[in-house]
Amino acid sequence: MQGSLRALEPSVLKGEDKWVRSVCEMCSSRCAIDVRVVDGKPVWLQGNAFDARMHTSICARGLSGVSQLYDKDRLTTPLIRVGQRGENRWREASLDEALSFVASSMQRLKKTYGAQSMLFSSKTGESFDLLSSFASNYGSPNTFSHWSSCPIAIESALEQTFGERAYRDFEHADYIVNFGHNLFEGLDIPLSKAMARFAANPSKKLIVLDPRFSMMAGKADEWYPIRAGQDLAFVLSLLHVWLRDAKYDHAFVQRYCIGLDALKASLKETTPQWQERYTGIDARTIERLADEIYRAAPRCILDWGHKATTSPAEFQRTRAILIANVLMGNVEKKGGIYFAKTPEMLNELLQKPLFPLLQSPYPAPNVGISRIDGAGEEGSAYRFVPKKHGVLNSIADAILTQQPYAIKGWFLTRHNPLVTVADPQKMRAAMATLELIVVNDIYMSDTAMMADVVLPEATYLERDEGIHVHQGLIPSYTMRNRALMPLRGTQSLRETVRRLADALGFGDAYPWKTIQELRAYQAKGDSALLESLVKRGYVQATIPPLFLREEASVRAFCERYAHVDLMRVSEMFERRRKTPSGKIELFCAHIEEAFAGYGVPCAVDMDVQHNYPYTLISGKSAIHTNAHTQNVPYLHALMSENPLWMHPSTAKAHGLRPNDTCYIENEIGKEKVKVFITEGIRPDTLFLYMGFGRQTPLLPKIDRKGSSASKLLSLQTAPVCGAMITNTGVRIVRA
Amino acid sequence: MAKAYRLIFDENLCIGCQACNVACRLENDVPEEVYRLQVHVTTHGVFPHLGMHFERRSCVMCDEPPCVSVCPTGASFQSKDGLVHIHESQCITCKYCILACPYHARFINPVKNVVEKCTFCFESRLSKALDPACVSVCTTEALRFGDMDQEDSAVAMLSRKETVLFPKAHLGTKPKVCFIPARKGAKV
Numbered sequence: 001m002q003g004s005l006r007a008l009e010p011s012v013l014k015g016e017d018k019w020v021r022s023v024c025e026m027c028s029s030r031c032a033i034d035v036r037v038v039d040g041k042p043v044w045l046q047g048n049a050f051d052a053r054m055h056t057s058i059c060a061r062g063l064s065g066v067s068q069l070y071d072k073d074r075l076t077t078p079l080i081r082v083g084q085r086g087e088n089r090w091r092e093a094s095l096d097e098a099l100s101f102v103a104s105s106m107q108r109l110k111k112t113y114g115a116q117s118m119l120f121s122s123k124t125g126e127s128f129d130l131l132s133s134f135a136s137n138y139g140s141p142n143t144f145s146h147w148s149s150c151p152i153a154i155e156s157a158l159e160q161t162f163g164e165r166a167y168r169d170f171e172h173a174d175y176i177v178n179f180g181h182n183l184f185e186g187l188d189i190p191l192s193k194a195m196a197r198f199a200a201n202p203s204k205k206l207i208v209l210d211p212r213f214s215m216m217a218g219k220a221d222e223w224y225p226i227r228a229g230q231d232l233a234f235v236l237s238l239l240h241v242w243l244r245d246a247k248y249d250h251a252f253v254q255r256y257c258i259g260l261d262a263l264k265a266s267l268k269e270t271t272p273q274w275q276e277r278y279t280g281i282d283a284r285t286i287e288r289l290a291d292e293i294y295r296a297a298p299r300c301i302l303d304w305g306h307k308a309t310t311s312p313a314e315f316q317r318t319r320a321i322l323i324a325n326v327l328m329g330n331v332e333k334k335g336g337i338y339f340a341k342t343p344e345m346l347n348e349l350l351q352k353p354l355f356p357l358l359q360s361p362y363p364a365p366n367v368g369i370s371r372i373d374g375a376g377e378e379g380s381a382y383r384f385v386p387k388k389h390g391v392l393n394s395i396a397d398a399i400l401t402q403q404p405y406a407i408k409g410w411f412l413t414r415h416n417p418l419v420t421v422a423d424p425q426k427m428r429a430a431m432a433t434l435e436l437i438v439v440n441d442i443y444m445s446d447t448a449m450m451a452d453v454v455l456p457e458a459t460y461l462e463r464d465e466g467i468h469v470h471q472g473l474i475p476s477y478t479m480r481n482r483a484l485m486p487l488r489g490t491q492s493l494r495e496t497v498r499r500l501a502d503a504l505g506f507g508d509a510y511p512w513k514t515i516q517e518l519r520a521y522q523a524k525g526d527s528a529l530l531e532s533l534v535k536r537g538y539v540q541a542t543i544p545p546l547f548l549r550e551e552a553s554v555r556a557f558c559e560r561y562a563h564v565d566l567m568r569v570s571e572m573f574e575r576r577r578k579t580p581s582g583k584i585e586l587f588c589a590h591i592e593e594a595f596a597g598y599g600v601p602c603a604v605d606m607d608v609q610h611n612y613p614y615t616l617i618s619g620k621s622a623i624h625t626n627a628h629t630q631n632v633p634y635l636h637a638l639m640s641e642n643p644l645w646m647h648p649s650t651a652k653a654h655g656l657r658p659n660d661t662c663y664i665e666n667e668i669g670k671e672k673v674k675v676f677i678t679e680g681i682r683p684d685t686l687f688l689y690m691g692f693g694r695q696t697p698l699l700p701k702i703d704r705k706g707s708s709a710s711k712l713l714s715l716q717t718a719p720v721c722g723a724m725i726t727n728t729g730v731r732i733v734r735a
Numbered sequence: 736m737a738k739a740y741r742l743i744f745d746e747n748l749c750i751g752c753q754a755c756n757v758a759c760r761l762e763n764d765v766p767e768e769v770y771r772l773q774v775h776v777t778t779h780g781v782f783p784h785l786g787m788h789f790e791r792r793s794c795v796m797c798d799e800p801p802c803v804s805v806c807p808t809g810a811s812f813q814s815k816d817g818l819v820h821i822h823e824s825q826c827i828t829c830k831y832c833i834l835a836c837p838y839h840a841r842f843i844n845p846v847k848n849v850v851e852k853c854t855f856c857f858e859s860r861l862s863k864a865l866d867p868a869c870v871s872v873c874t875t876e877a878l879r880f881g882d883m884d885q886e887d888s889a890v891a892m893l894s895r896k897e898t899v900l901f902p903k904a905h906l907g908t909k910p911k912v913c914f915i916p917a918r919k920g921a922k923v
Contacts, residue, residue, distance in 0.1 A: 044761060046872055056871045060757040063872065067761075184750035189874055192750070196875035200747035202918060213778055215750050218787030218920060225783050622752040634757050637767050647782065679782040 015039040020483040021048050021537025023468065025460035026061035026068070027625040028123060028146075029188040030468065032538040033058060035065075035461065035483040042066050042461055042483045050538040051476070053190035060623055060635065061187075065461055067634035069487075073699055074442055075456035076489040085432055086450050088697055095491065098453050103503035105436045105452070106138065109409045115139025116369045118409040118436075119395065122146075126465050126480075127413050127493050132388055133362035134497045135411075137506045141371045142407075147389040148717070149420055149724045150307040156384060156721035157304070157318035160588050163578030164339055166322070167472050168301050169547075170194040172335035175296035177207045177289070179231045179321060181305030184215035186620035205296070207289065209234060211617060212645065212687050213680030225682045226279045228615040229311035229608035229727045233278035234286070235302070235320040236270035236603060241290040242327050243267055249297065249329025257326060259587025259600060266602040278606060280682075297328035299335030310727055312605035314718040320601035323586055331584075332549035332573055340471035341546055349569065350561055355475060355541055356529050358467055361522045363509050364388075372398040372407060375722070382722045383594060391722040392421045393715045399430035409436035413493050414457065418446040419627035419691060422713035422724050423668055440493055443631055444698040455496055458486035464515045465494070466522050467533060476540035479519070479533035494518070548573040595719050605719065612666060612729030614650070614686050618709035621689045630691055630702045641706035643676035645687035651677045654732050663733040669711040672735070686730065738816045739883040740796065740855065741890040742870070743899060744914040748877035749789040751776035755869035755878065759793075762856055762868035769842050771853045772869055779923050786920025794819065794840035794853040795902055795910030802832035802841065810850075817911065818857060823849045837903055838910075855880075 020035045024045075032048035034056070045065050047054035068074075078098030083089030093101070109117050120135040121144040122128040132143045147155065158165050170176065171194045183195045199206050199219035208220035209231060217223040226234060242248045243264050253260055272283035293300050302324040310317060330336025343355035373394035374380025376387030385391055395417070399407045410431070418424045418431075424446075431437060431450045439451040448454045465480035486492070494515065501507045512518040523529050532539045544560055546569070547553040554569045576582035580590055592599025609615045623639040624630055630640075644664065646656070656662055660675045664686065671693060681687055692706025712728050751774050759765060759772040772793040780786050800819045803811045810825035811832050826849040833841045833850060844851040856867040865871070870878040881888035893899075899913040 055876070057874045057876065058754060058758075058872050059874050060753040063754060063757040063761055184752070187752065187874060193875055196748050196750060196877070199919075200745065213782075213785050213787075215776075215787075218778070218785075219747075219750070221919060223783065223785070622750070633767065634760060638753055638756070678778060679780060679785060680778045682782075 020481050021050065021535070022483065023460070023465075023478045023480045023537065024058070024062045024065065025480075026059075026065055026629060027187070028125065030125070030470070030478065031058065031062060031189045032478050033062060033065075034537070037483050040484055042069065047189060048536075048538050050536045051190070051540070053193065057189050057193065059187045059189065060638065061625055061629060064629070064632050064634040065459070068442070068629070068632045069459050069461050071631060071633055073444070073631055073701070074459075074487070075444060075454065076487055078456060078489070079454040081452045085437075085452070086428070088449055090454075095455075095489065098455060099496065099499055100503065102438050102453050102455075103500055106409065106500075106504060109436060110139065113406040113408050114369075115367070116142060116372075117406045118142065118411060119144065119372075119407065120411045121392070121415045121417070122413045123415060124389075126468065129360070129362045130493055130497055131411070131413055133364045133509075134501060136364040136367050137501065137509045138504060139367050139369075141367045141369050141387070142390065143388050144390040144392055144395070145388070146392075146415070146420070148385070148391045148393065148722050152385070152389065153314040153318045153718060153721045153723045154304050154306065155386075157315055157322055160384070160579070160591060160720075161319055161322045161326075161585055162339070165471070166331075166337045166339055168303060168337055169335050169473070170198050170301065173198065173204070173299050173301045174335060175205045175207075175293055175300040177293065177300075177302045178209065178216055178220070179303060179305055179317075180210045180214075180310070180619075181303045182210070182214050182216050182619055184219065185622045186306065187622055205292070211615070211682045211685040212619075213678075214619070215622070217680075224279075224281050224285070226281060227682065228617050228685050230275075230278045230280075230606060231310055232313050232317040232320055232601070232606055233270070233275040233603060234281060235317065235324055236267060236601060237272045237275035237286050238290050238293070238324055239263070239320065239327065239601065240267045240270045241272060241287060242294060245290075247290070247294045248327035252329040252331070253327065253586075256331075256584050257586050258581045258583040259585060262587035262600045263323065266600045270603060293328065298330040298333040300328055300330060301325065301336060302328075307726075311608045312716065312718050312725055314723050314725070315720040316598065316601050316604060323601060326584055326586070332547050334547050334550045334553060336547075338473060338547055341473060341475065341543070342471055343469070343475050343541075345572070346475070346541070346543065349572065350564060356477070356523065356526050358469060358522050359524055361466060361510070361512055361518045363511075365509075370404070372404060373722075384591070384720050385722040391717060392417060393717050393722070393724050395421075396423065396426045396430040396715065399433060400426070408434055409438075410434055411438045411440075412447055413440040414442070414628070416441075416445045416447045416627040418450070419694060419708060419710060422710055423715050424708070424710050425669055426715065440496060442490075444696065445627070446695050449696065449698065456490045457496075458490040458492050462486040462490065463492045463494075465492075466515075466518055467529075473545045474541050474543055476538060477529065477533060478538050481534060481537060591720060598720055608725065608727040608729065609684075610666075610729040612731050614664075614684055614730050614732065615727055616664060616686045616688065616709060616712060616730045617727050618688045618690050624689070624691050627691045627694070630694065630705075631699050636701060639689075640702070641674065642689040642692040644673040644707065645678055645681045646675050647681050647683040647685075648677050648679065649683045650686075650732075651675060654734065656732075661735045663735060664712065664730040665733055666712050666728060666730045668714050668728075670733070671707045671709075671711045673707045686732075740816060740818065740911050741881065741883045741894065742796075742855070742867070742912045743879040743890055743893055744791045744912065745877045745879070745897075746789045746914055746917040747919070748875045749774060749791075750875055750877075751789055752874050754872050754874050755791075758868040758872040759853070762859060763854075765851075766844060766846050769844065769851075771840075771851065780921035784921045786917065786922060788917065788923060791912065791914065792839065793912070794836075795838050795908070795912040796853075796855065798909035798911065799907060801835040801837065801908065805831040805835040807831065818855060819852075820854060820857065821850055821852070823847065826850050837906055837908065
């Protein structure tokens with residue numbers, strides 16, 4: 001009948017069933033995802049197959065995005081503190097009230113103590129770029145990313161050695177030496193998948209060094225339970241053997257590197273016999289491995305890992321590993337390591353603007369005030385630490401001593417330093433003295449409980465964001481597209497920051513108000529790119545993979561782009577590098593000048609045990625992300641605590657049985673642990689997964705469940721790079 | 736046409752990440768305290784000579800299913816493709832099938848109070864020519880699924896190339912789920 005319900009298309013009655021392409025945020029790997037949304041609710045998540053490396057794969061954490069979205073413990077109303085700081089007495093407030101409270105408090109601090117008295121912290125990514133911009137427009141130089149508690153050693157070592165980031169071609173390698181890079185638990189789907197294929201291929205060889213029988217170790221052809229923190233000694237002896245026997249890529253080193261003589265001089269004594277006492281690995285094994293790696297070169301990778309921070313010598317360890325790759329001549333070789341083929345570089349090479357260049361929508365003017373940690377400042381202990389990332393370990397002391405100047409406030413977005421930074425006891429005491437703490441988060445975290453104002457954030461499934469460029473062999477672009485509107489009361493950090501900027505009087509600094517304007521600005525009006533990113537969530541350049549020192553690869557590239565001269569491509573590698581010498585630096589003169597003994601790899605600062613009987617090490621699990629996911633129902637059901645790994649002989653020596661509780665302690669702290677007895681760890685080593693042992697009475701499911709390794713870590717940092725040191729000496733005490 | 740389904744679990748590729756486990760829960764709305772699918776990871780050997788074993792624990796879709804013959808009401812049945820399913824409305828929760836299953840694959844859904852297990856995601860995915868949820872999300876592509884009658888299917892090709900083993904093969908249940916055993920590490 002005309003005009004009746006029956007006359008309508010059946011689809012009108014069926015409700016909406018659509019796919020939204022976005023970017024995951026259950027960890028920091030930023031995998032491209034595909035979200036199925038039925039009647040406005042996300043019901044299914046999978047990898048975004050437009051990224052061929054993903055296909056439809058996704059991990060347990062990624063799949064749990066829906067579980068996080070609808071977790072009943074999620075924050076949906078702003079809270080303002082009414083009791084003492086940390087006492088957990090709150091009142092609900094409207095978003096307007098909460099934001100105006102934050103703005104007026106920040107205004108007051110700026111007037112009384114100066115804008116530099118506010119600290120700002122976030123993990124890297126869009127939220128960090130946004131917050132850094134907010135901080136500098138407000139007038140504070142004190143921005144902190146998670147870097148110094150995570151990948152800063154590798155970032156720093158790459159910068160000092162190559163002048164840029166390098167990447168690993170696991171896919172085509174024949175031989176990989178893995179130094180505790182636990183890719184099968186700290187997942188990054190494209191990388192982990194490539195590594196899994198490698199490990200499962202009988203014609204390839206995987207060597208894993210780890211004090212613990214990790215998932216990676218379980219897939220190794222040979223596993224060496226190296227003594228914790230002693231990677232450096234192992235690599236120094238490998239380098240020694242190669243230099244002793246002249247088994248390295250002479251032509252490459254001569255042409256592209258500086259400092260071979262200094263390296264040789266430094267490695268005279270680091271023989272395979274010498275390293276035995278540090279690593280516990282047999283000298284003959286080193287000789288054999290050195291020979292095998294050399295024979296596999298250049299299709300070999302010495303994998304520097306992501307976050308390792310094994311000892312104070314972290315910078316040296318990581319540089320030594322990079323230099324091992326260099327000696328094997330695997331740079332810009334298939335199955336070796338390579339540098340990013342950036343859109344800028346490709347456009348220049350092809351003499352056409354084929355790949356979109358973005359402009360930053362986050363203006364960050366230089367505020368002209370030095371930082372509390374001196375990061376990036378000439379003459380400071382942290383002169384080689386990037387200014388915008390800072391050193392998290394320096395915060396507590398700076399607050400407690402109010403040096404170098406008054407520090408009164410801290411704005412944190414989904415950052416939980418009371419779990420992820422060393423010595424949280426001291427950090428808690430420091431936080432207690434602040435006048436303003438603002439926490440933007442989806443959960444009432446340990447840190448949120450110390451706040452004056454808690455702002456409930458929308459999760460990534462509810463957020464539209466800007467464009468992200470992924471650098472690598474082939475550049476790609478991703479964009480977070482929201483699958484549903486934010487739950488009542490929550491909003492994105494972008495909206496929060498934009499409103500606060502208006503209230504603080506510097507809204508004009510931003511060339512955008514809405515996300516549409518932000519995206520258009522960022523893409524410089526490239527509507528085709530934006531349209532693809534809304535529809536597909538992932539856009540990749542279609543160039544053939546290009547390894548500049550691989551003849552076949554260069555030829556294939558030039559066949560595809562006939563107008564590009566072969567020589568022109570090869571010459572890209574001949575350019576001056578962005579290091580002080582313009583070459584790959586085996587020896588860094590400017591580092592040596594500031595940190596004697598650190599210019600070239602050598603055996604320094606390798607002790608982590610400090611006369612304690614055991615070394616406590618920690619790491620990621622495949623189920624949880626740092627201090628972020630412990631309350632997510634699906635993941636909590638899989639892993640709700642983190643018992644301490646202990647070798648049977650250690651347990652026996654202390655009269656401990658499975659599931660017994662005991663304490664581990666050192667001069668920093670004392671932590672209660674439950675014992676998990678396993679053959680999969682060295683008798684002198686103990687292991688904890690990260691992110692547990694929380695103090696979150698408002699999240700009762702995870703409150704005081706499991707143990708926190710951070711409580712036993714000192715605020716000492718690794719020279720040059722400022723990294724937190726996550727291995728430490730402890731003793732076992734009976735409960 | 737009837738299908739000869741097979742699911743291959745490659746222990747060499749599995750990293751025990753539990754993506755399959757969570758995917759199954761999300762796809763099939765499995766209540767929190769029970770599982771249709773888990774991967775158990777165990778370490779064996781004596782330090783430092785160790786090995787890791789990965790075991791997929793779920794229904795193996797027997798060609799000769801002991802759970803069907805013991806069912807007093809016909810709730811447990813086998814489809815023309817040889818898949819074992821449960822008519823929820825006919826299940827009286829007598830638990831005979833739970834005891835009969837040598838793979839410990841069945842359990843009582845505490846919300847519905849009926850016996851439940853893996854279905855290869857038959858209704859929501861397989862019947863629409865989609866792979867089971869666990870197969871489609873596997874982070875390392877350790878799971879392969881398909882029709883053995885199609886010579887060029889991934890499972891047929893992989894079965895020709897690799898030695899596949901069937902769990903508890905000696906019981907004569909003829910599972911459709913098989914595995915490629917780990918090549919590395921200390922032997923059990």
